[in-house]
Amino acid sequence: xxxxxxxxxxxxxxxxxxxxxxxxxxxxxxxxxxxxxxxxxxxxxxxxxxxxxxxxxxxxxxxxxxxxxxxxxxxxxxxxxxxxxxxxxxxxxxxxxxxxxxxxxxxxxxxxxxxxxxxxxxxxxxxxxxxxxxxxxxxxxxxxxxxxxxxxxxxxxxxxxxxxxxxxxxxxxxxxxxxxxxxxxxxxxxxxxxxxxxxxxxxxxxxxxxxxxxxxxxxxxxxxxxxxxxxxxxxxxxxxxxxxxxxxxxxxxxxxxxxxxxxxxxxxxxxxxxxxxxxxxx
Amino acid sequence: xxxxxxxxxxxxxxxxxxxxxxxxxxxxxxxxxxxxxxxxxxxxxxxxxxxxxxxxxxxxxxxxxxxxxxxxxxxxxxxxxxxxxxxxxxxxxxxxxxxxxxxxxxxxxxxxxxxxxxxxxxxxxxxxxxxxxxxxxxxxxxxxxxxxxxxxxxxxxxxxxxxxxxxxxxxxxxxxxxxxxxxxxxxxxxxxxxxxxxxxxxxxxxxxxxxxxxxxxxxxxxxxxxxxxxxxxxxxxxxxxxxxxxxxxxxxxxxxxxxxxxxxxxxxxxxxxxxx
Numbered sequence: 322x323x324x325x326x327x328x329x330x331x332x333x334x335x336x337x338x339x340x341x342x343x344x345x346x347x348x349x350x351x352x353x354x355x356x357x358x359x360x361x362x363x364x365x366x367x368x369x370x371x372x373x374x375x376x377x378x379x380x381x382x383x384x385x386x387x388x389x390x391x392x393x394x395x396x397x398x399x400x401x402x403x404x405x406x407x408x409x410x411x412x413x414x415x416x417x418x419x420x421x422x423x424x425x426x427x428x429x430x431x432x433x434x435x436x437x438x439x440x441x442x443x444x445x446x447x448x449x450x451x452x453x454x455x456x457x458x459x460x461x462x463x464x465x466x467x468x469x470x471x472x473x474x475x476x477x478x479x480x481x482x483x484x485x486x487x488x489x490x491x492x493x494x495x496x497x498x499x500x501x502x503x504x505x506x507x508x509x510x511x512x513x514x515x516x517x518x519x520x521x522x523x524x525x526x527x528x529x530x531x532x533x534x535x536x537x538x539x540x541x542x543x544x545x546x547x548x549x550x551x552x553x554x555x556x557x558x559x560x561x562x563x564x565x566x567x568x569x570x571x572x573x574x575x576x577x578x579x580x581x582x583x584x585x586x587x588x589x590x591x592x593x594x595x596x597x598x599x600x601x602x603x
Numbered sequence: 604x605x606x607x608x609x610x611x612x613x614x615x616x617x618x619x620x621x622x623x624x625x626x627x628x629x630x631x632x633x634x635x636x637x638x639x640x641x642x643x644x645x646x647x648x649x650x651x652x653x654x655x656x657x658x659x660x661x662x663x664x665x666x667x668x669x670x671x672x673x674x675x676x677x678x679x680x681x682x683x684x685x686x687x688x689x690x691x692x693x694x695x696x697x698x699x700x701x702x703x704x705x706x707x708x709x710x711x712x713x714x715x716x717x718x719x720x721x722x723x724x725x726x727x728x729x730x731x732x733x734x735x736x737x738x739x740x741x742x743x744x745x746x747x748x749x750x751x752x753x754x755x756x757x758x759x760x761x762x763x764x765x766x767x768x769x770x771x772x773x774x775x776x777x778x779x780x781x782x783x784x785x786x787x788x789x790x791x792x793x794x795x796x797x798x799x800x801x802x803x804x805x806x807x808x809x810x811x812x813x814x815x816x817x818x819x820x821x822x823x824x825x826x827x828x829x830x831x832x833x834x835x836x837x838x839x840x841x842x843x844x845x846x847x848x849x850x851x852x853x854x855x856x857x858x859x860x861x862x863x864x865x866x867x868x869x870x871x872x873x874x875x876x877x878x879x
Contacts, residue, residue, distance in 0.1 A: 383781075403785045413778055
């Protein structure tokens with residue numbers, strides 16, 4: 322199981338560095354001693370069950386929350402608040418519902434490129450919408466769009482900010498399988514076409530999604546959230562969905578991941594029963 | 604038909620054929636009223652009004668019949684329209700001032716914890732005071748009746764608008780706040796582009812309650828010392844014991860309030876089109 326060995330990377334200076342991070346909420350440990358390093362331009366999936374603190378870790382990376390202990394750094398600078406450097410796409414469609422798609426994107430552009438003239442902003446917004454297949458929906462409001470279309474819009478907005486990092490919190494979690502697959506492919510094509518490549522941290526609980534998308538998968542265990550394994554995904558890009566998912570390597574990787582999660586659950590239960598049986602003696 | 608076997612063996616068809624014949628007339632009887640219940644209720648009220656006014660008892664002069672009241676309304680329409688003008692000259696500035704200050708200060712207090720803590724004890728103390736009790740003091744304190752009445756209209760509308768705006772701003776969903784922070788929206792821009800629209804559903808409930816309060820404050824203030832206006836009209840004809848005109852004034856005021864709140868409702872529907 323050498324793939325699970327956590328490697329220390331030397332050429333990571335311009336990516337993410339998470340160092341001894343602890344986070345608790347109402348006295349309950351959510352994240353415990355997280356140490357991770359991701360290269361710039363890497364597509365990382367944080368994979369784990371509910372309660373593993375993956376969303377919290379993403380919020381910490383975004384600068385929307387502050388750790389109790391430890392440090393987080395992006396491009397060698399400590400993360401001390403949200404920034405246009407790091408675009409975020411949330412699961413619940415996060416477009417502002419009182420604005421049209423175009424207005425949502427031009428608002429983002431007005432913050433990311435304040436010197437840009439209004440008409441150029443609009444033209445850029447149209448280009449980004451076209452990129453995600455929403456060219457005809459520019460004047461539509463979010464309530465007029467399906468979940469998948471809203472999430473395309475949210476991706477367009479995150480891309481429009483032009484941030485070198487993209488943080489995504491189960492962005493396709495609420496979509497049906499077909500839209501989900503379409504948006505995964507859209508995301509990968511957007512990610513590959515950008516130069517230099519964006520550093521993506523993508524939170525999911527779907528093993529297939531993680532393997533299909535990621536260069537590297539970080540497995541998080543629950544209560545408290547902690548890294549239980551890290552693995553490189555060796556598949557070459559561009560990846561062909563059908564061929565990949567049917568391949569023996571893919572199936573084996575997925576089995577390994579599922580077994581590792583199961584083992585973690587069993588370990589945790591045994592630890593707990595050990596504590597419980599000790600307590601019974603008191 | 605307690606068990607499954609009974610239902611399957613016994614033919615149920617004849618029963619179901621006879622049933623609709625019994626049910627049909629009642630459903631028909633219900634259907635013409637359906638959706639018109641409110642109108643029917645109003646007609647019944649007018650009928651009762653007519654009956655009471657046509658009965659002879661001591662004090663029945665206090666109940667002019669619907670027709671007499673309508674005639675009085677027709678005759679006093681020019682005077683009532685002038686009164687409406689005078690009333691709105693007080694209502695509009697007072698209400699608009701409450702709208703601007705209530706929303707502005709409410710959004711600030713709802714987003715800035717410091718301002719919230721600063722203002723909370725005072726608003727707890729001051730907001731439950733029935734604003735009508737300020738009227739005598741306002742009349743004594745302020746240079747003219749118009750400013751005094753405008754002031755109490757402002758007080759009456761301010762609290763519901765302020766409290767609802769603050770609640771709406773404080774209830775801003777986390778995801779909008781996060782997105783705004785990531786986009787770097789701050790200060791006035793954050794309030795204008797994010798907090799204000801997001802709080803609009805709350806703000807509009809404040810505006811509706813505030814509008815009704817303004818009308819109450821206005822008409823009560825006019826009973827005190829106005830020389831024109833809707834409340835003044837009613838007070839005047841009550842003093843003259845001209846009850847048809849007084850009743851006409853009450854009806855007319857109701858219609859004016861109805862139209863004004865309906866106007867606000869229209870604005871609300873347009874502004875909140877994005878709320879599903």
